[in-house]
Amino acid sequence: MMKTRNFLIIVPLLILPGFLFFSSCSHPGPDVITADPDASYQTKALFYNLDHIRVNSVLFGHQDALAYGVEWWDEPGRSDVKEVAGSYPAVYGWEIGDLELGNETNLDGVDFKKMQGWIIEGYSRGGVITIAWHINNPVTGGNSWDTTPAVAQVLPGGSHHDLFTGYLDIFADFVNGLTYKPGFFSRSHAIPVIFRPWHEMTGSWFWWGSNLCTPDEYIALWRFTVEYLRDEKGLHNLLYAYSPDRFDSPEHYLERYPGDEYVDILGYDDYWNVRDRERLPLFANGLRTVVELAEERGKIPALTETGLEAIPDTTWWTDVLLAGITTDEITRRIAYAQVWRNTARSVENRDHFYAPYAGHLSAPDFVEFARHPLILLERDLPDMYSVRK
Numbered sequence: 224m225m226k227t228r229n230f231l232i233i234v235p236l237l238i239l240p241g242f243l244f245f246s247s248c249s250h251p252g253p254d255v256i257t258a259d260p261d262a263s264y265q266t267k268a269l270f271y272n273l274d275h276i277r278v279n280s281v282l283f284g285h286q287d288a289l290a291y292g293v294e295w296w297d298e299p300g301r302s303d304v305k306e307v308a309g310s311y312p313a314v315y316g317w318e319i320g321d322l323e324l325g326n327e328t329n330l331d332g333v334d335f336k337k338m339q340g341w342i343i344e345g346y347s348r349g350g351v352i353t354i355a356w357h358i359n360n361p362v363t364g365g366n367s368w369d370t371t372p373a374v375a376q377v378l379p380g381g382s383h384h385d386l387f388t389g390y391l392d393i394f395a396d397f398v399n400g401l402t403y404k405p406g407f408f409s410r411s412h413a414i415p416v417i418f419r420p421w422h423e424m425t426g427s428w429f430w431w432g433s434n435l436c437t438p439d440e441y442i443a444l445w446r447f448t449v450e451y452l453r454d455e456k457g458l459h460n461l462l463y464a465y466s467p468d469r470f471d472s473p474e475h476y477l478e479r480y481p482g483d484e485y486v487d488i489l490g491y492d493d494y495w496n497v498r499d500r501e502r503l504p505l506f507a508n509g510l511r512t513v514v515e516l517a518e519e520r521g522k523i524p525a526l527t528e529t530g531l532e533a534i535p536d537t538t539w540w541t542d543v544l545l546a547g548i549t550t551d552e553i554t555r556r557i558a559y560a561q562v563w564r565n566t567a568r569s570v571e572n573r574d575h576f577y578a579p580y581a582g583h584l585s586a587p588d589f590v591e592f593a594r595h596p597l598i599l600l601e602r603d604l605p606d607m608y609s610v611r612k
């Protein structure tokens with residue numbers, strides 16, 4: 224009797240450490256080249272899966288999807304996309320502008336602690352997380368639309384370099400809070416994030432825009448950001464997205480490209496060419512170029528921001544967005560397409576929304592769009608964070 228009891232205690236004690244060891248490293252790392260060679264297993268798996276899934280699918284994303292919608296603010300379980308199409312979006316975009324000031328809420332009033340919770344929630348359901356940063360102008364203290372030149376000043380040796388590295392330190396603390404423990408016996412791991420800094424640099428509305436710094440300065444800013452976060456702060460859960468606004472040619476797109484060693488996702492932000500059907504060929508040209516440039520480099524192409532404010536065109540989803548993406552075999556190979564946020568009327572009192580909400584005139588067309596075999600919402604996702612070859 225005594226012997227059996229000892230056996231029952233000792234055997235699990237012997238097996239458990241081995242089980243924990245193998246459960247944390249039993250899969251070989253996916254065979255991909257990321258800007259961070261030491262990116263975590265889940266981060267490399269995300270890269271691998273985005274690259275495979277884009278052959279037949281496009282993930283649909285929505286900015287701030289879980290934080291608020293047109294008729295609500297901070298209500299657990301809600302999402303305008305879900306209330307129209309029956310599922311959360313596949314990609315969750317978040318915005319951290321004002322984090323660098325030590326504020327508790329971002330520039331749109333979203334609480335950072337809650338945002339971390341929503342990021343963990345979306346990831347726990349299998350969603351893909353991306354973060355953008357409308358970072359304040361470190362030289363003037365103005366917002367990111369303050370176009371006083373500041374890039375040279377934040378580079379190493381510049382007058383505001385230390386202030387800027389302090390901003391990156393705060394960012395790293397925020398990212399370090401994004402961890403997930405899948406099960407009782409599993410270790411927690413860092414949630415992979417597609418980080419999309421210094422976006423829309425082909426325009427000049429942000430202080431890092433094309434008229435506000437030289438290509439060399441922009442490239443130095445980008446490389447410093449990656450090197451600091453990866454090598455100094457030891458973040459290994461980031462994929463880096465380079466995201467110009469509209470561009471005239473492949474050369475223009477690449478004018479400020481920091482190099483293959485610093486980028487994972489070749490993005491494209493376009494609100495202009497999706498405004499009406501006449502501009503669709505221009506939208507498709509942009510997609511085609513991004514896909515071709517990404518494929519030449521072993522990167523992932525994506526439509527990182529788009530949308531039609533307030534969606535006055537009731538068939539915009541199928542006639543414009545889907546029509547543009549499905550123009551040909553090349554344009555449809557983007558990995559994801561994300562629309563911007565659905566401002567709450569109670570908070571901002573304006574029609575600044577890019578996904579439909581229940582009852583909106585474009586809702587039926589959005590349902591059709593979401594049902595198209597190419598388009599994936601969260602419910603349609605395979606496991607994006609492991610690789611079974």
Ligand code: BMA
Pocket residue numbers: 318320330331357563564575
């Ligand atoms: C912009 C607008 C702004 C917002 C910013 C960051 O495009 O939506 O109202 O503050 O994004 O989310």
